[in-house]
Amino acid sequence: MKTWEYIVRRLLLLIPVLIGVTIITFTVSHVIPADPARAFAGGPKAQPETIARIRAELHLDKPLWEQYFYYLNDLIHLNLGKSFLENRPVTTALAQYFPATFELTIFAMIIAVPFGIIGGIISAIRQNKLSDHITRIIAIVGYSLPIFWLALMLQYVFAYQFPIFPLEGRLSAGMTSPTTFTGFYVLDSILSGNVATLLSSLHHLLLPAFTLGFATLAIILRMMRSSMLEVMGSDYIRTARAKGLSERTVIYKHALRNAMIPTITVTGLAFGGLLSGAVLTETIFNWPGMGRFAAHAVLGLDFNAVMGFTLVVAIIYVLANLIVDILYAVVDPRVKLGGG
């Protein structure tokens, strides 16, 4: 099967995945005995007409299956409905929050991937030496530390006790965001030539990106180390060395590519996971991203927002897995996409 055929097939498979996701999420969120209409309308101060209107708008007076088909009909018309908690369309909210999370994720991966891979390689080729011990300790600390604790400590030490970094947010308080081209403040600052917001956005990214990236770095480092060790013990590596190839060529030309495959899997899934929003990091650093949006939506039973967020996450995971599978074929020519 050609690559483009494989990609198209995988993208078409996205449709039944999304339908399945919407059915499950819709059912679970709607069977909880609750009164979201009254909660949205102001709780005890809600006016009866307002509650009735919201109920009608959400079709809460209809059977569940009928509510779902109303939802599906809106979805086909790319209408994700209104977020009652934010009092604006879900698409507008997601359009603001997704770039914020995406930007944070990119920078977290910039920290995690190169350092994780290099650390894993060093750890493997210098097994049981001091550098191996150091990197292994870093890895253990990285995936053992609760992320909220790391976030709180970094904030306390580097934004309060020794105020090198800002405490929270994407920009300095009161600073107007750069002209919106993409929603990524760093990129938009560059595109609009706004040096002040470029520096501020980078400065604000560092602590939360490090918080998120550190745990991912640890996972990548461990995976890279173990797969490198496995590959380095293979017969063909021994043959390469016996042929007199330099150690550099053996490691970077022959071993690394094979060792990368499990690392690619882990990296892809980690990327997808981060993109769905890191609630704790975003909450502590007051980052207006998908994680916080989702947390508010779930706690407030904002159905439309929950459904919208779930759809986005499903799409992210499917695309992340697709990219990982394509990268397999790039890294390992033996892998044929589609199995053909």
Next chain:
Amino acid sequence: MGSFKKKDMKAGVLAILICAIFICIAFSGCTQQQQQPGNPEIKNPTTYVRYDIGEPKTLDPAEAYDSASCDEVFNIYDQLVTYHGNDTKTIYPSLATNWTVGSDQETWTFHLRQGVKFSNGDSFNASDVKYSFDRVLTMNSPDSGVAWILSQCMNLNSTTILDPYTVQIKLKNTYGGFLALMAFSVASIVDKKIVETNGGVVANTDNEWMKEHSVGTGPYKLDHWTHNSEIVLKKNDLYWGGWSGNHVDTVVVKTADEASTRILALNSGDADFAYIPYENLVDIKNKTGVLIFNAPSYNVVLGLFNTESENTFMANKDVRKALSYVFNYQSAIDDAFNGYLFPLPGAIPKGMPYYETQNNGMSVYNHNLVKAAELLNASGYTQTTKFKGNFYRFNNTAIRIWYNSGNAERQKMALSFQQDLASIGINSVVSTESWPQYLNRLYNTVDWDYMFLGWMPDYNDPDDYVAPFVGSAANGGDTFHTGWANATVDQMINRAKFNVSTQIRSDSYATAFNIYINDPSLIYIGQESYTRGIRTWLQGYSYNPCIEYYYYNYYKAYK
């Protein structure tokens, strides 16, 4: 073998060193911040920064009903009348310089301030006033339902322009709290021209442009609003009050869900003002440059009795009186609210007109288990049912107590109440659920006996409290679905509502109080303290329950 052990030892030492570094970082949080000599340098001298939870839903006065939205509306727009400082008794001129009420008690004439401009340069006059009120009534905000505040006494024929600077409002019925609701954010004056250019007024439809844009006569104008992050206001150079004296130029209100972030922001000076939960006030106490501000708010904490419960003893007034004696009010103040709760004698909070009509402000009920037991025994609900060695009342039927999850204060009160009930032989079950489920239980079921709830003011008039609390459902009350009703109380509520005479209103509220306090549908637990962390360099701040923040008065300096 020897070199292997040496390497192991090196690795071990290194591991211990790295762990020690992390432990030092962890424990650095436990050290006291060194006291700085003198006053800390003022950060952002012309900008007021507040860290808070929740963010506005809209900036449209005809839609704004939640407190976060109203906070900003009050600073971008003006109303005809207003409050000053922490004075809740007097209504002051704003866009109206003076006013009169006719002998029919329904016709109000307002003389408007001249020379006022909106922030875009448009001139303010009577047509904007009529437009603003008619807009609220026509729009009838479907998202918030706030229009009821005006529509309870006004309709589209009410407002008449007598001349460019005089409007007359003929109410459809006398309303004792009319001036108070004229000071509320829903009565803000908008620029007719700008609204007509941006969507106009459509019946029963919110204006999407006005949600996120604003042109008002108030001291500030919107600079930008990044949802779930911050809202920024800048000074309106055309403000009629002028800018001589000390005022902040810029206002930044940040939405920060995490209490630790707000605490660090306040302690570091990044925030001038922050909402700190009661249990975290210890983290800002005695910090350099920070003080804790507190004053009675109009937010009240209530316990609700379900008189329509399938546990029919809840319909018995003596049972409810007994339960009112079981509740430990002082424990609620000291333990649940860490001292930041004031006693509440009845429906009207302290500071609001006619508070004294409630037993002169003295609580009728106190924590008295002996009295509670006497009442129950006299009603025939004695401890007759034996269960696991103890004797219980109500055939050992458990009273179902609910609180909404995440509310630490209500949880503490619920558990304390349960303990006290057990001590006089009443079994109970304490349960919790999320807010939407909690509301569902309260409004759509009778599967509860006792719940906790709160209430915040719409405007500064007791009708906003007494009518919804103890009025019957048929009279537009019983907001808490207790099922309680009393015809005389309804009569008194209506008498006070449709009168401007202070004497008549006072007598009516006093009569109503004497009835409903002796047949309680609610436990009046307390009046919350408005408690915030403030930097000592912030001047001009005063708390008014009717207008929580008035940024124009704020400036940063050391006294």
